[in-house]
Amino acid sequence: MSTAEPASLLTLPSELRNAIYLLVFDELTSSIPDAPAPANALSSALKFDNRSTYIEAHYHNSHSSRKLAVLGTCRQIHTEAHLLALSLTPFHISGDCSYPDLFDLQSRPLSPAKIGAIRHLTLTARISHLRALNEAWAGQPFGHPSLNLETLKIVPRRPDCSMSAYAEVADLSQSHNLAYILAETLKGLRNVKIVEVRNQGCFNDIVWRILYRSLVYRMWRWGGERCGVRFESSGDGAEDERDAWFRVHFQQLGQEPTGAGELGGGSEVGAEVMRLAGGEMPDPNTAGVGP
Incomplete structure (x- = not known):
């Protein structure tokens, strides 16, 4: 048996x-x-x-x-x-x-398939x-031709200047630098479906909102009301600024950006600008985005 x-x-x-x-x-x-x-x-x-x-x-x-x-x-x-x-x-x-x-160098032990x-x-x-994103990536995540990401989460960290008399000014400067880096990166980034930026205590809620507005306005002034990306954010619903986040959804190749489902969620840049501006489309020649 x-x-x-x-x-x-x-x-x-x-x-x-x-x-x-x-x-x-x-x-x-x-x-x-x-x-x-x-x-x-x-x-x-x-x-x-x-x-x-x-x-x-x-x-x-x-x-x-x-x-x-x-x-x-x-x-x-x-x-x-x-x-x-x-x-x-x-x-x-x-x-x-x-x-x-x-x-x-870190990923060299891995095969291209991995x-x-x-x-x-x-x-x-x-x-x-993070300056490397727009200065060295050349439109590919981490500059690597094999990467094709569903999500790229970015958690920024600023220099610790909380004890400085100029801490608020420094934070504003850092937020404008980050908005510029992200905008220049998003203009040509490929092989990524969603970029998510998480605050996790980097900025207070006021500076975080300035960062997000500056990024949205920069993308709008660059590409108009439809520029191939959609925005969504935690808005004012987060319990505190440490939980705040925003996502950028990229249009996939061959798709026309006519509906939210096509880009996986979020609002077109023009619609998000109107929401941030209180329902009226601002003049692109006068809308400030900071230095």
């Missing part, structure tokens, strides 16, 4: 294994909150050199890396699930990685480092 093989994950039909992998890695079903976490090197969680890589990532890096630890269970699971895992896992990188040469599978990146960086 033959003995049945003990049931295990690897003995399940491939369709069931794929469904389980989806439950493990899908952010929408994850029980782990999307909280701020220390940025980690891309290569730390994606190489299958040995199991210690995943153990280290599990204990020391963000929840994204902890979820990827399952890929270190065995080589078959890694082979079957790593591209799905990469496409659903948000990676968090910081600072110098905004520069294409350093991003390339880099191409990544869909969600969060970048936390000083505003001075």
